[in-house]
Amino acid sequence: MSKPITPLQRTGARGSNRDLVRQHNLSVLLQMIHLNGTVSRSSLTSATGLNRSTISDLVSELVQLGFVTESETDSPTGVGRPSLMVSASNRVVAFSVHPEVDATTIGVVTLAGNVLHTKRVPMPRHPSAADSVQTAAKAIEELREELDKDQLIAGVGVAIPGQVRVEDNVVRLAPQMGWIEEPFGSMLSQATGLPVFVDNDASIGCMAEANFGAAKDFTEVVFLYAGSGGIGGGAIVNGTQLRGASGYGGELGHVRIGEGSTKDYSGLSGTLESLVRRDDLLHAFKMFAATDEELDLEIAGNKSAKTQKLIEQQIDALGTGISSYVNIFNPEVIVLAGFLTSLLNYDAERLVRNIKTGALNASAERVVVRAGELGPNLLMIGAAELPFHRVLESPAETKLVSAHKKR
Amino acid sequence: MSKPITPLQRTGARGSNRDLVRQHNLSVLLQMIHLNGTVSRSSLTSATGLNRSTISDLVSELVQLGFVTESETDSPTGVGRPSLMVSASNRVVAFSVHPEVDATTIGVVTLAGNVLHTKRVPMPRHPSAADSVQTAAKAIEELREELDKDQLIAGVGVAIPGQVRVEDNVVRLAPQMGWIEEPFGSMLSQATGLPVFVDNDASIGCMAEANFGAAKDFTEVVFLYAGSGGIGGGAIVNGTQLRGASGYGGELGHVRIGEGSTKDYSGLSGTLESLVRRDDLLHAFKMFAATDEELDLEIAGNKSAKTQKLIEQQIDALGTGISSYVNIFNPEVIVLAGFLTSLLNYDAERLVRNIKTGALNASAERVVVRAGELGPNLLMIGAAELPFHRVLESPAETKLVSAHKKR
DNA sequence: GTATTATGTTGCCCTAGCCAACAAAAAGAA
């Protein structure tokens, strides 16, 4: 330590040397290909501003690395020599894991965004973290056997219904399952021998909708996701996911919007989660367990005055909550997922009216409310993005794991 | 249009060609120097990861451009040849403008962060935008005459107590002054012949505290600023300012936290701004106009039970509001400015207790509450950052205006 | 004074991206 100089404040940006330029360009290209599915070389050229010959060089490096494939256009459009099409490869895959209170779901997703398999393993009520890890590891083992020999594994992404400390992949609190301070990441990593990345389910859903779904073309997004475990949220600010200091950011379900006395799953009262409760709806409809589809049918076909009032109360509470998020984030789009879509479909006009009442005119004037588009694949696609992210950041440097273990 | 390809989704990142590398490196260096005041060449070397010789080359280009100066260390520390010190130059300046309901404040700030002059011009009640522009332009003209001949002007930054559409520098709504849809930026730009950048006052304050004040070393920040015009807010997410789609983001004062019936300055009820009101305090202390310092003395020296209750109510409301922001942003630090500092100083323990009650344990465990550090210079320093930002982004490309007009 | 350590300076090298020329593949016009 030569000088007691503060580590040069938050100018995160490092200098670029030549290698970083190459790395950056490879990364930008691969990201574009990953997000857009299949793109022509010519559109990559115009989008990046790089030279034709440079694109050619970079793409062939990505081909050699196994991340992308090139093919000729099947339907040339316009004059001129048709541009070669570049697609993300299905060779590179990631596993997704979603532990819930009654089941654990495991899936395989390719870098091209295809969900190859999913497997839902029912669990005894309130599984321990160790149970879930074991279930997941076993399923991954089986799914891995089904992969082709030349496929490469980027890692495992885990979506947790609870708060996750992302720096060390520890589940801080998953209230529904009763998990406290569980090192889920290192447990699963040890069990599978693969790199594991853990994050909150709603944050992951937000990222998925932002990358591939209803928020695809926006940089300012608010996302609300309601499942059986309460209401989670996420936000995209300036094109990047809101994470916060430790990764707990985006807990939009736990924001106080009123004086209610019932508490939410985390013990807070007056929050959005405490006022918009799936269980209350199930109870009113005299249902026990129900899928979102079943509940949606009930809500859509509702005739009783009593349940109508409940639904409207929930819509109003949701609108009040969203209006706060509009004032805070000034988003371009608000994406609703889980059974919140049913509320939106029931009376979108009422919801929007409520949002406009509680929000500043300027902030609300251009906002759009949408339902999520990814449906049941939401968390599978989203969780896979976690390991993929590392690959996309530095394609040439990241070492992938071969699908079949060496003996 | 060869192919109907969507403009290649939100991968904002362009490719880097060689010129961009140079530009980027110059920008990174100048930002570090601007934020840290004076730094040694050796610390620039280690912070950027670039080679000694490269730093030498880049710094001398910045010297030649007039942005920085080099000097020898006055007090060498440690073994080895002492490193040259690099400082931001006072040659480059920006003007700051802060229109308020009863006065307009204008200042000159150098790239090194020195506030050379400030000028507070009292205004008749409820000045029109044109009045404020004229006052500001006149003051800028005068201040400009006092500059040295070789000084360079980066532009003008304006802090508005209201909502600003940043894309075209239009004041959407400044409720206290009654401005609606005023093109303040283009008006002032026309009057001065300088580039003008307009933004919300609280957002600007947030940026200033994040760059130079209480939040200097953090990347996740929530900022609350209470002046005579209500409560404004700002947030730093992942090291960059939250702006939202149009620039209205960060309106933390207008977030609903309770059922109160009194309305805030924007007509919303139950919001933080409607519950924590400066006027209520002034009224309780039987004061009319008062500076923050005067009010602070009254609050600190308070003995009456009645006013104590009011103060505590406000602290509690503030705590409730902040707890929501903690859940949303999971910040490292919360910075309070304006008379909110007085509330913090009055009973910090009570405030923190309230925050912890309303927030998730995990999100709140490491959060720190602080008073702002920049005091009366907050908005002057902050507003100047707007024009400086453009310079810092591309030092070699941005054309600056000479201090003395050519005849 | 000498050794050690850290930094500034200089000249040369290396490589990633650019450029220009040419080839190839489509559409349009004769």
Place this chain on the structure above:
DNA sequence: TTCTTTTTGTTGGCTAGGGCAACATAATAC
């Protein structure tokens, strides 16, 4: 068909910005 026009891929050489190594310089340590 044939020729032109337009767009893209390919190739070889060029260029500039950052790395590197050797040397000079200025501080501390002994």
